[in-house]
Amino acid sequence: MSPRLNYxxxxxxxxxxxIVRDMTFRANFLIDCLSTITWSLMDLGFYILVVFRQTSxxxxxxxxxxxxxxxxxxxxxxxxxxxxxxxxxNCEEVSELIRTGxxxxxxxxxxxxxxxxxxxxxxxxALSHIGVGSILLSISVWHIxxxxxxxxxxxxxxxxxxxxxxxxxxxLYSLMISLAATxxxxxxxxxxxxxxxxxxxxxxxxxEIYSGRIGSPLRGxxxxxxxxxxxxxxxxxxxxxxxxxxxxxxxxxxxxFTAVAALVCLALSRWVxxxxxxxxxxxxx
Numbered sequence: 001m002s003p004r005l006n007y008x009x010x011x012x013x014x015x016x017x018x019i020v021r022d023m024t025f026r027a028n029f030l031i032d033c034l035s036t037i038t039w040s041l042m043d044l045g046f047y048i049l050v051v052f053r054q055t056s057x058x059x060x061x062x063x064x065x066x067x068x069x070x071x072x073x074x075x076x077x078x079x080x081x082x083x084x085x086x087x088x089x090n091c092e093e094v095s096e097l098i099r100t101g102x103x104x105x106x107x108x109x110x111x112x113x114x115x116x117x118x119x120x121x122x123x124x125x126a127l128s129h130i131g132v133g134s135i136l137l138s139i140s141v142w143h144i145x146x147x148x149x150x151x152x153x154x155x156x157x158x159x160x161x162x163x164x165x166x167x168x169x170x171x172l173y174s175l176m177i178s179l180a181a182t183x184x185x186x187x188x189x190x191x192x193x194x195x196x197x198x199x200x201x202x203x204x205x206x207x208e209i210y211s212g213r214i215g216s217p218l219r220g221x222x223x224x225x226x227x228x229x230x231x232x233x234x235x236x237x238x239x240x241x242x243x244x245x246x247x248x249x250x251x252x253x254x255x256x257f258t259a260v261a262a263l264v265c266l267a268l269s270r271w272v273x274x275x276x277x278x279x280x281x282x283x284x285x
Contacts, residue, residue: 010115018121059208064206093121094181101282172228233254
């Protein structure tokens with residue numbers, strides 16, 4: 001049996017154990033799912049009842065009309081749902097593993113340590129975000145493909161959309177695991193998690209709205225140095241504003257940059273993780 005297949009079976013074991021643990025307290029599981037869906041509907045209601053009652057676009061002359069932005073919002077929920085379900089509960093516990101000494105047991109396992117720490121728990125209720133996002137995406141795509149000037153969405157468009165969603169997840173995961181690894185040096189890093197939430201908030205809006213004397217430098221930093229703006233913007237643009245129809249040069253090479261950025265971020269996060277592990281001192285030492 002190949003090592004790759006072994007890792008896949010281990011991941012399935014993690015998934016099964018997580019769903020068994022969640023189903024042990026079914027009422028709590030259902031309440032978590034309901035609260036996630038309710039929060040998503042409140043977020044959507046804010047734009048329906050408040051924002052788009054006052055304007056027809058998010059940002060002047062950006063092209064992000066109501067249904068285009070709902071496509072963007074749906075993409076945000078899909079990516080955040082994947083990150084929150086598979087990676088966030090594990091990265092949040094890294095500092096606790098260090099404090100209690102349980103990281104020693106992870107290091108002793110005959111398996112890649114980063115894989116084990118990153119995927120050993122799955123927050124199944126967080127996948128409710130994906131359900132809400134999928135429904136919203138389906139409705140939004142139907143509207144932008146059945147208007148007077150419809151967007152042309154092909155099979156290739158769908159494949160690219162899914163690919164860039166995975167790129168976005170990879171970038172957010174890389175930032176999260178890198179911050180989690182700093183717990184080995186700092187002991188506790190709650191403030192760094194606050195930094196992760198603050199910096200990823202920029203990805204919740206179309207990058208076109210960041211303009212002017214302050215917005216333009218901020219857009220450059222969050223695109224090319226900490227590439228959080230491309231996380232949602234690139235896959236959402238593919239569906240709502242096909243890149244090939246845009247005339248600006250950035251739109252043509254930004255998808256390539258996103259794919260490269262995802263690979264670079266994964267490589268850097270792995271380097272940070274194992275560099276930090278070399279500084280780790282066992283709880284028994």
